[in-house]
Amino acid sequence: MARKPKPAAAEVARPKGERTKAHILATALALFRERGYEATGMRAIAEQAGVSIGNAYHYFESKEHLVQAFYAETHRLHLEACVPALAGVKPLGARLAVLLTTKIDTAEPYHHLSAILFRTAADPKSPLNPFSAASTPVREDATQLMKLVIEGSDARVPADLASELPNLLWLFEMSVILFWIHDDSAGRARTRLLIARSSELLAKLVSLASFPLVKGMRTEMLELVRELRAGAESSAPGTPSAPS
Amino acid sequence: MARKPKPAAAEVARPKGERTKAHILATALALFRERGYEATGMRAIAEQAGVSIGNAYHYFESKEHLVQAFYAETHRLHLEACVPALAGVKPLGARLAVLLTTKIDTAEPYHHLSAILFRTAADPKSPLNPFSAASTPVREDATQLMKLVIEGSDARVPADLASELPNLLWLFEMSVILFWIHDDSAGRARTRLLIARSSELLAKLVSLASFPLVKGMRTEMLELVRELRAGAESSAPGTPSAPS
DNA sequence: GTCTATAACCGGATAGAC
DNA sequence: GTCTATCCGGTTATAGAC
Numbered sequence: 279m280a281r282k283p284k285p286a287a288a289e290v291a292r293p294k295g296e297r298t299k300a301h302i303l304a305t306a307l308a309l310f311r312e313r314g315y316e317a318t319g320m321r322a323i324a325e326q327a328g329v330s331i332g333n334a335y336h337y338f339e340s341k342e343h344l345v346q347a348f349y350a351e352t353h354r355l356h357l358e359a360c361v362p363a364l365a366g367v368k369p370l371g372a373r374l375a376v377l378l379t380t381k382i383d384t385a386e387p388y389h390h391l392s393a394i395l396f397r398t399a400a401d402p403k404s405p406l407n408p409f410s411a412a413s414t415p416v417r418e419d420a421t422q423l424m425k426l427v428i429e430g431s432d433a434r435v436p437a438d439l440a441s442e443l444p445n446l447l448w449l450f451e452m453s454v455i456l457f458w459i460h461d462d463s464a465g466r467a468r469t470r471l472l473i474a475r476s477s478e479l480l481a482k483l484v485s486l487a488s489f490p491l492v493k494g495m496r497t498e499m500l501e502l503v504r505e506l507r508a509g510a511e512s513s514a515p516g517t518p519s520a521p522s
Numbered sequence: 523m524a525r526k527p528k529p530a531a532a533e534v535a536r537p538k539g540e541r542t543k544a545h546i547l548a549t550a551l552a553l554f555r556e557r558g559y560e561a562t563g564m565r566a567i568a569e570q571a572g573v574s575i576g577n578a579y580h581y582f583e584s585k586e587h588l589v590q591a592f593y594a595e596t597h598r599l600h601l602e603a604c605v606p607a608l609a610g611v612k613p614l615g616a617r618l619a620v621l622l623t624t625k626i627d628t629a630e631p632y633h634h635l636s637a638i639l640f641r642t643a644a645d646p647k648s649p650l651n652p653f654s655a656a657s658t659p660v661r662e663d664a665t666q667l668m669k670l671v672i673e674g675s676d677a678r679v680p681a682d683l684a685s686e687l688p689n690l691l692w693l694f695e696m697s698v699i700l701f702w703i704h705d706d707s708a709g710r711a712r713t714r715l716l717i718a719r720s721s722e723l724l725a726k727l728v729s730l731a732s733f734p735l736v737k738g739m740r741t742e743m744l745e746l747v748r749e750l751r752a753g754a755e756s757s758a759p760g761t762p763s764a765p766s
Numbered sequence: 767g768t769c770t771a772t773a774a775c776c777g778g779a780t781a782g783a784c
Numbered sequence: 785g786t787c788t789a790t791c792c793g794g795t796t797a798t799a800g801a802c
Contacts, residue, residue: 294785295785295786298785298786319776319777319778320777320778320779321777321778329786329787330786330787330788331778331779331787331788332780332781332782332785332786332787332788332789333785333786333787335778335779335780336785336786337785339779340778340779341777341778341779393644393645393646393647394645396644396645397641397642397644397645398641400637400640400641400643400644400700400703401637401638401640401641402637402703402704402706403637409704456644459644459646460646460653462646463753463754467753468750468753468754471746471749471750471753472746472750475742475746476746478742479739479742479743479746482739483739486735486736486739489735491730491733491735491736492730492735492736495723495726495727495730498719498722498723499723502715502716502719502720502723505715506712506715506716509707509711509712509715510707510712538768538769539768539769539770542769542770563792563793563794564793564794564795565793565794573770573771574770574771574772575771575772575794575795576770576771576772576773576796576797576798577769577770577771579794579795579796580768580769580770581769584794584795585793585794585795
């Protein structure tokens with residue numbers, strides 16, 4: 279019953295054609311970067327990678343799935359840049375600004391690719407959309423990082439707000455990225471202005487959340503968010519909510 | 523020098539092939555509604571409309587442009603439903619809810635088509651994206667309606683906020699529509715919940731905007747919005763801004 | 767110069783053999 | 785897992801008709 283003779287040790291390290299997959303992805307990203315997404319055909323990718331079209335489709339369901347794979351990679355890059363940059367920074371506003379700035383800096387080489395990714399955000403059926411089940415791991419990673427930003431700060435966050443804040447700030451992050459995609463100013467100056475100011479504003483808002491005048495609204499808003507999430511049974515688990 | 527003999531009166535009414543264009547659009551919308559966007563081919567549209575493919579492309583640059591044309595039409599429907607429904611309603615929150623509810627009700631038959639439209643919102647290059655120059659007239663119409671909602675209410679809005687509020691609330695409207703697109707609950711119950719509660723919350727926020735604690739933030743936020751718009755020279759004139 | 771039609775193109779995606 | 789051959793549908797080139 280010895281099903282797998284296993285030729286030698288240390289062969290588990292590269293599960294067969296995993297190399298091929300990584301190679302195709304790397305080739306695709308390079309070509310996207312050089313020529314742009316639209317101008318790069320699947321035929322060109324396959325040829326450059328030294329495989330056939332059919333083989334490329336064996337590893338990636340579609341051209342857009344190549345972009346999704348790239349998305350996972352940029353998050354890794356973001357993590358590497360963001361976490362060290364956060365060291366020693368305590369105010370919430372400043373930490374938020376660090377997260378967002380490192381985000382747009384690490385993603386800069388793929389500015390136009392990000393637009394492709396975001397294009398699918400509105401399509402409920404696409405597996406690439408950030409609210410879909412398929413994107414859950416990436417979304418979780420992103421909110422996890424946001425949680426680190428909050429908890430590492432010296433801001434006092436009320437308990438009820440604390441549990442939702444990472445999700446709410448992730449939505450804010452998505453908004454900033456959407457703005458960035460449309461931003462063609464030199465050095466993305468407009469996005470940087472937006473980040474600097476809105477981060478401070480949001481931090482101030484959080485610090486004000488316990489004051490009597492604002493507290494009622496905070497409670498109402500959080501209750502709404504909870505109810506909306508509760509209503510999402512069959513739909514995607516991660517629930518988008520509106521800005522307040 | 524009589525350049526145009528003008529055969530008879532009332533011939534200016536139908537400028538030639540305008541009928542054909544309208545007919546193609548109507549046919550396309552019907553087919554989209556019956557079979558869905560993806561499942562409806564340009565060949566099928568042309569055939570059903572009794573024209574050739576080439577002719578269809580003479581009137582509409584692309585399949586997506588058919589969707590843009592539909593968008594203009596839904597706004598007309600929205601207007602017809604919204605304006606009468608606003609009569610007699612004075613509180614800002616209620617008026618906002620009326621605008622949003624009539625919006626999703628009139629657009630309901632084209633729920634999945636709206637997703638197609640929104641898909642392009644992230645693509646800076648697409649003429650269909652709501653922030654683009656090509657979409658300016660439609661966006662203006664929408665903010666104009668929002669202005670009517672605000673000015674017809676009994677809410678007291680500070681002057682500096684008043685000039686920006688229509689634009690800000692238009693962004694809010696876009697967010698609600700994005701939520702609606704992803705909402706597959708029965709009767710769009712979750713979107714209706716979102717509309718009812720968030721409209722009230724926003725109205726409350728506006729009424730609080732003059733209180734000392736909040737006033738500073740209001741000023742800062744409005745200044746940021748103005749600066750962002752000022753920085754948008756070469757880009758689209760209508761500038762998206764972040765939620766606060 | 768505005769409208770209409772036919773035939774091809776092009777590129778993403780699939781079928782099925784090896 | 786890898787390939788070749790093919791499909792399919794949006795789009796374009798181009799020529800003729802009003």
